[in-house]
Amino acid sequence: MTDVSIECVQGDIANQPDIDAIVNAANARLMPGSGVAGAIHSAAGPGLAEECRKLAPIEPGQAVISGAHDLPNRHVIHCLGPVYGEDEPSDQLLADCYRNALSLADAEGLESIAFPAISTGVFGYPLEEATRVAVSVIREAGPGLAHVQRVRLVAFSEKDLEAFRSALGQ
Template identity: 80%
Template sequence: MTQVSIESVRGNIANQPDIDAIVNAANARLMPGSGVAGAIHSAAGPGLAQECRRLAPIEPGQAVISGGHDLPNSHVIHCLGPVYGVDTPSDELLADCYRNALELADRHGLSSIAFPAISTGVFGYPIDEAARVAVNAIRKAVPGLTSVRLIRLVLFSEDDLRVFRAALASASPGT
């Protein structure tokens, strides 16, 4: 079985030039917004919003794939995370985002994917819970991957990075 590496770094999700696909923490209409969606759309240029019009709307937990446009990445995978306390069950919908994004990347033969901390911004998901859900969903998906070899978690702040690194350290493979 080929090894899959999971790493966490502090950085900007829109600046991951060595990654095939970056994940957009999208809104339902897949349009530019604040936070991650704003940064990705700004870096990708207007072609991304134009392509996304035909892919929208999406539901919480769903993922769709587009081209990377002016980004150094060949693809952007757009996930609509749950609004914490509104979209339920939040943990299942958040896990679906990670699973569905990994499945799309694998189905498209991509070898690397980078995720932000989905739903932890304006959608209000507590970072500790989000990290646990994300890491567990990724670990469960890894055995089924055939082309993805690198999964990167890109965190904006040092505090978020610390939380995700702790979640990675405490999750045993296969959980």
């Protein structure tokens, strides 16, 4: 059991060199796409897509782990968030993304993990609701984690940062 600290920063999820694993807001095929998946695959190089072919497809709420390739991290954890209004129950599926990613990181003995705002881009999840789900799950899961000590929430925009800060009560 560890005391998990939660921090939030504005930045690029693909540029978190002091973090053991970053989380990819992936598509079901785990291939490069737009947004977070595009940025991570671009920074990781073609080896990431090659490794991901063997791990796909995944279902909403599921998480799988790969190497980080050309990224400065040890691993990438890929989560398929729900498409808001289509994949139901969306709040439980989104919570499963965070819970399953934390569990994978902990099982690998990782001490730090960075999350983007999963499902809030093209998947249409309302930002404030999504950040509340994320923070709630991280706080709930924290006491049960043996290795993970630090969770970073990486906001792409100032609006995302404000939503994370609000969910954290800052």
